[in-house]
Amino acid sequence: MKPDDRIRVMEIIARMNVGGPATQVAALCERLDPREFDHRLYTGYVDGGEGDHLQLRDEKIPVHRVPGLGRAIKPADDYRALLRLVRAMREFQPHIVHTQGTKAGALGRLAAGMWGGGAARVHVFHGHLLHDDVSRLRRAAYRRAERFLARRSDRLVTVAARLRDDLLATGIGRPEQYVVIPPGVELGPLPSRAAARESLGVPPDAPVVAYVGRLKRSKRPDRFVEVARLVLERMPKCRFLMCGSGELKEDVERAAMPVWDSFRLLGWRRDVETVYAAADVLLLTSDSEGTPLALVEAGMAGVPAVATRVGGVPEVVQDRYTGLLCEPDAAELAGLTLRLLDDPGLSRRLGDSARRWAARAFAADRLVADTEALYRSLRGPARAGVGSR
Structure with missing residues (x-):
């Protein structure tokens, strides 16, 4: 395609804080075919207490900053951000406005209408x-807002089929609007087990359980600490790594004090x-999740x-094949964790299956191919526009 024939895509996300959405957006920014797509990222600023994905991963992605498009909801700032997005659209003339997350989704879709x-x-x-x-x-306000915005959307993308079904059940959007595009990931080269443990200050022969993610309420880091206490009663040499940070950091530190010698709070790490x-073992203790x-x-x-076993988790972890699932209960989680730590053969079989499954189902190239196909469908003659109701 000639450069001026490219599909112009305006990607809008409130902030590029460390987490799944930023990882997916970065993959698209880096990998979409520049001969076919003019893809531009519009985002606000990361709050001081959060990790910045672009800085942590040293991403060299061009960014169009939109002041006011951050995490906090402030009506005056949000209105100014809305007007800035409208001006940016007039300048860029996008064919597709692609929004990620609740706040950016609202402001971006409203701006496209304006x-x-x-x-x-x-x-x-x-x-x-x-x-x-x-x-x-x-919840009621969220449902009303998303129902309103869905009527002004061409496609609604979810990262898991369960998430799509939840939204449809509450009247958000129509089945034909939905597309399920699971996340895509590329993990850096793994160091050796011995080198990794030495760099983290973990004994080479200790059982190790890890938590990776934001320290926020829905992810229940307090439950992770509770599970750790139960595991330590049976396996006192176990060590627990918590990689991430967030609004509950101080609460987690206080809760972990009685077993502090068994914990390593690592903060956000680029490696x-x-x-x-x-x-x-990786332990996920959440009450709710996407993918x-x-x-x-x-x-x-x-x-x-x-x-x-919440949200889209069963679409990532195949129970008893790539990992073990249970209800959000600390005693059950502790029991399954001990089962894997006690049985290296089972742990190895599940880990090998997980490696094969993840490489096949969640490759970054597959995410990009799915997204490119979606963009092409919206520029083709069969596009179902916002007005077809």
């Missing part, structure tokens, strides 16, 4: 606010593959997972 340039609107759900730990009033190389990238990355590293 601009009126006829761009196709694609929104990605990485999770939702329909789970039980959100207040009834907030997350070192954590996986050192681990015997957690930590499980995908652990699988690529050949590390079996013990995880709660």
Whole structure:
């Protein structure tokens, strides 16, 4: 294609904080075919207490900054961000507006309507606010807003089929609008187990359980600490690595104090593959999830997972084949963790299966190919526009 015949895509995300959405956006920015797509990233700034994906991974991605498009909801700043997005659309003239996450999804789709340039609107759900730990009033407001915005969208993308089904069940969008595109990941080279443990200060012969992700309420890092206490009662030499940070960091530190010598709180690391190389088990303790990238990355590293059976987790961890699943209960999670630590043969079989499965199902190239196909479908003659109701 000639450069001025390319499909122009305006990618909008509130902030590129460390996590699944930023990882997916970065993969698209780096890998979409520049001969066919003029793909530009519009984002706000990462809050001080969060890890910045672009800095942590040393990403050299051109960024169009939109002040006010960050995490916090501030009506005056949000309105200014909305107007800035409208101006950016007038300048760029995108064929497709691709939004990621709740706030960027609202402002981006509203801006596309205000601009009126006829761009196709694609929104990605990485999770939702329909789970039980959100207040009834907030859930109701979320449903109303997303139903309204879905009527102004061409495609709704989810990272898991379960997530799509949850949204449809609450009246958000129509089945024909939905496309399921699982995440795609590329993990860096793994160091040796011995080198990884030495760099993290972990004894070479200790059983090691890892947590990778934000320290936020829905991920239940407090439950991880509770599981650690139960495991240590049976296996006092076990060590627990927590890679990540977030609003619950201080709470986690206080909760872990009685067993502090068994913990390593690592913060955000650019070499997350070192954590996986050192681990015997990845433990996910969440109450709700979309498709957690930590499980995908652990699988690529050949590390079996013990995880709660929530959201899209069963679409990543195949129970008793690539890992073990249970309900969100600390005693059950501890029992399954001990089962893997006690049985190296089982752990090795699950880890080998996880490596094969993750490499096949969650490759970064597959994410890019799926997304390119979606973009082409929206520029073709069969496009189902926002007005077809």
